[in-house]
Amino acid sequence: MKYDILVLGGGFAGAYCAKALGANRSLKVGLIAERNVLVFHPMLAEVAGATLSPLDVVHPLRHFCKTADVLQGKVKRIDWAAKKVIVDGGRFTRNHAIEFDQLVLTLGSVTDLSKVPGMTEYGLPMKSAADALRIRAAIINRLEEANLVEDEEVRQRLLTFVIVGGGYTGVETAGQVLDLVQSAKRFYANLRDKKTRVVLIHSRPHLLEEIGPELGDHAQRVLERRGMEIILSSRVSEATSNRIHHGENGCIETNTIISSIGNAPNPALLDLCKQLGIEPDKGRLATEPTMRVKGHDNLWAAGDCAAVPWNNNGELKTSPPTAQLALRQGRQLGANILRALRNEELQPFTHRYLGQLATVGAHEAVAEILGFRFSGFFAWWMWRSIYLSKLPGFGRKLRVMIDWTFELFFPRDLSVVLPVQEDPMPSVHFEQGENFVEKGDPCRAILYVRTGKITGTAPGQPDITFGPGCVIGQEEMDANGCWTYNLTAAERTDAVLFRGRALDLLRAGLRIEGDPRPAP
Missing domain, CATH: 3.50.50.60 (FAD/NAD(P)-binding domain)
Structure with a gap:
């Protein structure tokens, strides 16, 4: 090719x-x-806030670049x-x-969140349409859980949402999260009189420094007037499943952390x-x-x-x-x-x-166009008009116009349609003679043999056999992370796959008890 x-x-x-x-x-x-789509990033925050569908903000690359061969x-x-x-x-x-x-x-x-301990595991990145959809689902799921629990301390932690980063993505996402949480509360019988917290943490002294301190400070005033807590000049230092640490001694109890940093x-x-x-x-x-x-x-x-x-x-x-x-x-x-x-x-x-625009929710925005500064409803109308004109495809423009019109008259959709997350350590079964890995394939999982026997073969190399208790992993990979052997079930075999976070831990040097070989 x-x-x-x-x-x-x-x-x-x-x-x-x-x-x-x-x-x-x-x-x-x-x-x-x-991905085989062109993502219109300026509208991603509205997907997280349940204003737009994720299909509204993507355009198939094969439709957009009709004369090019698109390869995913x-x-x-x-x-x-x-x-x-x-x-x-x-x-x-x-x-x-x-x-x-x-x-x-x-x-x-x-996206690399590893510089902040715990952020990779517990921070929700905001970069793609899938990320925005996951954030939307996470917010709604926290409301569902908070509506169910009776412990007030647990409920308050569930109803606290923290956004890290005060640039365009962070401010627009924070505004949409605030809109979604405040508008959704009335549909939950046990949450109508409960306090919700949306906290925006930014490491610099002003929000939206790309636009300038004047409009950034105006955006801050609008968000704080609507009930958002904003913490400036404070860096996040650590994240766990129940809290986030920032600054010298700052700590916020929360189960939802959204990160707009980490590029x-x-x-x-x-x-x-x-x-x-x-x-x-x-x-x-x-x-x-x-x-x-x-x-x-x-x-x-x-x-x-x-x-x-x-x-x-x-x-x-x-x-x-x-x-x-x-x-x-x-x-x-x-x-x-x-x-x-x-x-x-x-x-x-x-x-x-030409300038920059950013929405802050509740039909308000801030804008700097050709040296002129605008804010409030007029800036919000400009934001929608300009970005709608830039959105690729007439069909997408029509969908967005319809969804925006519905949003003016109907409540935001609280449906959660994301599939259940896959098990990072699923059990697998191989029949005798089944060849399930070929030499040169990229390694996406490590296997732990529970019962049976697996044979590894490669041209010019002696065969190797893996029995119960063996881990098939790093020693069978080359420098590019590809398998160096063909793997075939010598008999009926049951194994456990380690992938995702479990795979990362094994590659970091952990080993399974019972593996007769040296640790990788």
């Missing part, structure tokens, strides 16, 4: 770049994305010397090697920088103003993962990681690649800064 131009990342920059490249139908263009998978590694990308296609497919002539990096960032560079991008001998600029790949990487004619980058020089009305600076700029960078990058293939002069990225 080989492409003239391969785009990595299905966000605004990647999707609009692939769409622009479609102007030349003679080119073979591939777009690799972890996770980029594991970029082999620059061989001009190929290794992609993990999913649960039932091994890694795929995809070759390219021109490579476009729009990988964005990844980290994509590991595949950092690995490529090492291969090329490039020092990342605060985790971003530095480019020329044309979005081509200096010294590499067939390597380009845009969006959140790229440090693109930006000429804003004569002022040259590095473009911030915002959707507004990523969208326009993607369009211009596609046009520049086509110019490069025609040996034409490339155009540097220029865009006049």
Whole structure:
């Protein structure tokens, strides 16, 4: 599988770049994305607040980029010397090697909550439509539990919701959580007269510092007037299942922590920088103003993962990681690649800064447009009008308009439709002769053999046998996390799979009692 131009990342920059490249139908263009949808991030908070459906804020990439081959998978590694990308296609497919002539990096960032102890286990990230849906379900489930319990201390902990981070995502999510909790209470017989707490913790002295202290302080006043607690200049230090610690001695009893922080560079991008001998600029790949990487004619980058020089009305600076700029960078990058293939002069990225908007719930917002500042209902109307016009697809626009109209006259939907979470340690059964792992498959679970026998075979290697009490795991994997043996049930076998968090613990060095081999 080989492409003239391969785009990595299905966000605004990647999707609009692939769409622009479609102007030349003679080119073979591939777009690799972890999900087959373009997520409209500015409206995610409304999904968490049960105002919009998750399907309202996503658009199928195959509809959006009709002239590109859309491939769903996770980029594991970029082999620059061989001009190929290794992609993990999913649960039932091994890694795929995809070759390219021109490579476009729009990988964005990844979520890493590990810097705060306990946040990975107990913090709910807010980055995708699935994250927003999980947050919505978590809030409603806490209300259901609080309506059931009689212990007042437990109930208060269930009715306390903490949002970490006071940027756009944090403030908009906090406003929607406050709206959802306050509007839903009247439907719970045992909660109507109970106090609910929504707490926003921010490490800086002002909310929404991207807009400026004046509008950030106005957003704070609006949220506090509506009953939200806001803690500024305080960093979260630890999270547990029942509380969150911040600042010097701050502690809040809560069972719901929503995190809008924790963005980290994509590991595949950092690995490529090492291969090329490039020092990342605060985790971003530095480019020329044309979005081509200096010294590499067939390597380009845009969006959140790229440090693109930006000429804003004569002022040259590095473009911030915002959707507004990523969208326009993607369009211009596609046009520049086509110019490069025609040996034409490339155009540097220029865009006049239009401003920023953020909602704070209850039909209020704050906005800074072309240097003018607005707040209140008018800013909220502007927010909805502008973002509705930017939403891809007429069908999505119509759905959002209908849902927004319903929200004005009807209560928010309190249905919880998420499936039950999978067991991280399920029991499995293999029949005699069943070949369930092939050499080269990515390892997504470690096996503990309870009864029976499993045989491992590989060309040029002696066979190995695993009986009751054996763990099949790290010793049977290569450096890329792929199996080095074919695994076959030599007889009827029952085993336990360790995956997810259980798999992480085993890989960290834990072992199961009874394993006759040395600990991994």
